[in-house]
Amino acid sequence: MSDFNRSKQLLLDARAMVPALLERQGEAASLGRLPDATIAEMQRSGFFKIMQPARYGGYELPPQQFFDVQQTLAEGCMSTAWVLGVVAIHNWQLGMFDDRAQQDVWGDDDSTLISSSYMPVGKVKRVEGGYMLSGHWGFSSGSKHCKWAFLGGMVPPAADGEAPDYRTFLVPLGDYDIVDNWDVSGLQGTGSNDIVIKEPVFVPEYRTHRSADGFSGDNPGCKENTNAIFRLPFGQIFTRAVACSSIGALQGVVDSYVEVNRNRVGLNDGARVAKDPNVQMALANAVSAITECRVMLKDDLAYFVNTAEAGDTPAIEQRIQRRFHAASISRKCADAVNELFIACGAQGIFCGHPLNRAWLDINAGRQHVANNPFKFGRNLGATMLGQPNTDFFL
Numbered sequence: 001m002s003d004f005n006r007s008k009q010l011l012l013d014a015r016a017m018v019p020a021l022l023e024r025q026g027e028a029a030s031l032g033r034l035p036d037a038t039i040a041e042m043q044r045s046g047f048f049k050i051m052q053p054a055r056y057g058g059y060e061l062p063p064q065q066f067f068d069v070q071q072t073l074a075e076g077c078m079s080t081a082w083v084l085g086v087v088a089i090h091n092w093q094l095g096m097f098d099d100r101a102q103q104d105v106w107g108d109d110d111s112t113l114i115s116s117s118y119m120p121v122g123k124v125k126r127v128e129g130g131y132m133l134s135g136h137w138g139f140s141s142g143s144k145h146c147k148w149a150f151l152g153g154m155v156p157p158a159a160d161g162e163a164p165d166y167r168t169f170l171v172p173l174g175d176y177d178i179v180d181n182w183d184v185s186g187l188q189g190t191g192s193n194d195i196v197i198k199e200p201v202f203v204p205e206y207r208t209h210r211s212a213d214g215f216s217g218d219n220p221g222c223k224e225n226t227n228a229i230f231r232l233p234f235g236q237i238f239t240r241a242v243a244c245s246s247i248g249a250l251q252g253v254v255d256s257y258v259e260v261n262r263n264r265v266g267l268n269d270g271a272r273v274a275k276d277p278n279v280q281m282a283l284a285n286a287v288s289a290i291t292e293c294r295v296m297l298k299d300d301l302a303y304f305v306n307t308a309e310a311g312d313t314p315a316i317e318q319r320i321q322r323r324f325h326a327a328s329i330s331r332k333c334a335d336a337v338n339e340l341f342i343a344c345g346a347q348g349i350f351c352g353h354p355l356n357r358a359w360l361d362i363n364a365g366r367q368h369v370a371n372n373p374f375k376f377g378r379n380l381g382a383t384m385l386g387q388p389n390t391d392f393f394l
Contacts, residue, residue: 028189074248122153186364
């Protein structure tokens with residue numbers, strides 16, 4: 001199948017899932033994770049393989065195709081789109097690891113999934129051939145559907161004067177425990193539980209990925225996986241994976257908002273809601289936010305893909321500016337859905353209202369550390385004024 005036809009089919013399959021995802025929202029919230037049927041359907045449709053190495057059954061499609069699918073699913077359930085965004089991006093990152101790590105995960109089953117917590121809290125000790133790792137990590141989305149985990153930690157300097165080395169450690173289920181503690185108000189279905197390694201476990205050198213390699217694009221996996229997508233900056237792609245589901249969720253709100261309010265009459269004054277200028281303006285602002293985020297996303301991804309395909313390195317000024325773009329997505333969507341929520345009136349506080357769950361989910365997504373625009377906006381403004389760059393997850 002050509003890339004064009006595959007991309008088209010993936011979007012058709014995602015669109016076809018939306019009604020079922022809407023019906024399963026309550027089940028996902030009750031379970032505190034995605035229903036098995038949802039994971040199975042995404043596996044059958046190949047959503048997790050969109051950016052996975054072709055050598056292990058993947059499609060190696062550009063990131064725009066992936067984010068189009070993610071946003072479509074979010075119209076039905078943002079928790080589903082969030083889990084896909086995080087877990088499927090791990091399949092792309094694993095393609096950057098030494099091929100021995102890819103073989104460990106996919107050698108017997110190329111549908112095996114990986115969760116993560118990149119929090120740099122792991123306790124790391126250098127030993128012969130690798131590292132001993134232990135610690136307690138939070139927010140591992142989709143962890144109960146995965147057999148491996150990416151866990152963050154700082155490798156101590158090998159010699160005096162060297163800087164600590166942030167790495168992602170690949171660890172199999174069995175070496176870590178999942179703490180079932182996901183009790184939250186928004187994104188309830190993501191199952192973002194804690195991960196614990198009480199007694200140190202051995203992680204071989206080849207099952208680690210250096211942040212510096214993810215920044216430069218000079219990854220060990222690029223020897224076998226030669227597609228340009230494996231040279232894309234990790235910090236630019238992953239951060240959009242935890243931002244872009246908000247766009248689709250907001251689109252779902254707009255669609256339901258129009259349907260509910262087109263002919264609705266207010267209970268207090270008997271006036272048609274469609275004639276309320278506050279409702280009209282809130283709706284217009286939401287549509288504008290969706291368009292702005294999608295155009296910005298498309299332009300940013302095109303820049304990074306074109307740069308990688310040309311064999312060039314993204315300019316640091318572009319990285320800083322476009323990192324701020326990624327962090328702005330959730331804020332724009334949260335501001336828009338909050339305005340719609342206020343214009344909706346008291347009916348919006350009911351759990352069964354079409355707007356309520358998306359309002360909670362979008363605001364929960366806004367709380368992710370990668371979606372806080374102020375740190376990245378300040379860095380952009382500071383560097384434009386001649387101050388040093390303070391962010392290297394770019």
